[in-house]
Amino acid sequence: MKLIQIKRQTRTEKRFSPKMGKLYTNVTYIKKHFLTIPVKTLHKYRETYYGEVKDCKDCQIAR
Known part of the structure; x- marks a missing residue:
């Protein structure tokens, strides 16, 4: 049994980008x-x- 593991999970989130407005996108967490x-x-x-793969820092979470 491993004590430390690295897992990847993808889920759909609402994001806000100034250029595109509100969008639903798949966000992958490692x-x-x-x-x-x-x-x-x-x-x-x-x-x-x-x-394209982009970092999530360029868009804010929509509220």
Whole structure:
């Protein structure tokens, strides 16, 4: 049994971009787990409509 694991999870979120407005996009989280408990988010990114991979820092979460 491994103590530390790296897992990737994708889910749909509402985001807001100044150029495009409100959009629904798939956001992928890469998290570090210790004994199946999530400890830290290492990276999160989203894939655009055209297939580009972008960091989530350029768009805000819509409220």
